[in-house]
Amino acid sequence: MLPSASSSSAAGVLPPLPENRVVLGCGGLGLDYLATVSAFPKPDAKIRSTNLMVQGGGNAGNALTCAARLGLTSRLISKVADDALGRSLLAELEADGVDTSHIVVSKEGNSPFTYIIVDDQTKTRTCIHTPGNPTMVPEDLSRPSLLSALDGAQLVYSDVRFHETALVIAKEAARMKIPILLDSERKREGLDDLLNLADYVVCSAKFPQAWTEASSIPSALVNMLLRLPNIKFVIVTLGEDGCIMLERSINEGPESEETDVDNLLESLKQGVDHDSVLPTCISSKSVMQLSAAGIGTVSGMLLVGTAEKIPPDELIDTTGAGDAFIGAILYAICAGMSPEKMLPFAAQVAGAGCRALGARMGLPQRTDPRLAPFLH
Template sequence: MITVVGSINMDLVVSTDRVPKRGETLIGKNFQTNPGGKGANQAVAAARLGNTTNMVGHVGTDEFGTSLLDNLKEENIETTYVKRKEGPSGIANITVADGDNSIIMIPGANFHWDGNEWEQYEDLIAQSDVLVLQLEIPLEVVEAFAEMANKVGTTTILNPAPAQPLPTSLTRNADFITPNETECKEIFGMGAGEAVSQFPNKLIVTEGEKGAVYHDGTSLVRIPGFPVKALDTTGAGDTFNGALAVAIAEGQDLNKAVSFANAAASFSVQHPGAQSGMPDRKAVLERLDDVK
């Protein structure tokens, strides 16, 4: 069983030919609302791959909150632990232009944690095989869950995004830390090859279609990716982390687990949006078989 603690957002996506200049109004090309948030995305990825998945987080009392809850339920994710907080849900305002995107995230309900609210989830964490965390909720909440998981012996995967300095205690309590190469440089101040050698069998750096790299305590290990024609890389990292959690929960060794996660992530970039391209288990296993 996997438990994901993290953000649940509604993505508001505007497509336009170019970013407007200051004070300028443009006619855009398209507008979509898509369920998102790194926590929810990772839960969807894990659930589609067949693992029992719990989501812990917050949505608002607005219509977005209702839609976000409904989406999680449709993905067969347990939502008992998703609380509705008075006020708006979290949103990400995404502008897509010139083949790139810019994002403004408003945390909303994601940041509404009351006192030591996390303490009520200790039994859930103890029953889970893997806990997945990210950094779109308050850092002190992430630290508290990681410490709790360490106390009860539950494996923790920390996806340190958006990138920010990591407290020593959080780095210590996380069993796996999974930045991309840009986040790795920002957090650890060094490239992937050097950074992973400092955290053997813990730090796994994703490198897009090149795959992922970690250090096994003796040497650098590079797990190749699955090159495909990428349409939209949004959600690729979340797919990787959800799939990694599934593989770790099933007892796969790190080499096979990272390869499984790479294969899952390769599907996500072939479709627009964060969740729409996340694969099921059959598709991932077939892609792995194709390279044997």
């Protein structure tokens, strides 16, 4: 059957896929048992779920599934057991086009899984995680397998799980001059070593101040760029409040203006269009000398991105929203998107994922009409 005129024209307006679109990820993979409840249970209470779903999860598994649906060639390094859960995880990834050939399958032990309680009232989720056993160690990844996984990669991503293995991958990627994106959700063992090799960082709202002990998020971002000279940009995700991005500039120019980064953030927030339903982005426009009291000054641009305003009756579950955001950032870097385009695009992808239960059910395909305006 020939495609309809409308579908042909919709596909025709999409830009071509990035020429270099292989991304390699290392990190968490597991099975999620998601139960929605009308209200979170009190201690010793017995309640019934209003909905139940079982699907793949884990930060790296989710982010690379998102990237694959957007058209990237995703490869994942992780570890599961040779059990029903592990086989289910591999099959689900393969159905989404994720290359699982570098995932280690242990003959013994158990695959990781997580119980997730989704509160219908607050739209929050509570996770109870059971790690996989035995855990992944560098010896699980042979040198030939590592080089094969990195072959042709445009970008390497890690969520800091299996930090020793992730460090081996990151060191080889750095030697091969392959950029590295790090998901800094919280302070973890081995994180600092990976941060020193990273080119891009996406972190949670609490991480920058927890890591730097700075008095504000903008000051913490300045601190991070000063302490991590390889970092090109750092993004802080703020849930429904959007995100903040600090991009380093190497072309500061002789007339660069110095300004307080906290004051600049407040000024940018005043320019946000609060009536816009779709994600938007406001930037400082020009490169500035951004200063943080008691910390120092860095040359760069500050950007504020908004989240999609999802109607309450469409908001189902925020599980994996941050992973979807990162999957879209991986695509944006490969596609060479400007920061002003990248942040709204990633927010739109994350918003789409919040309209279904679980981290993957709502992840959009590249051909989703909701993404078309953000891909140009």
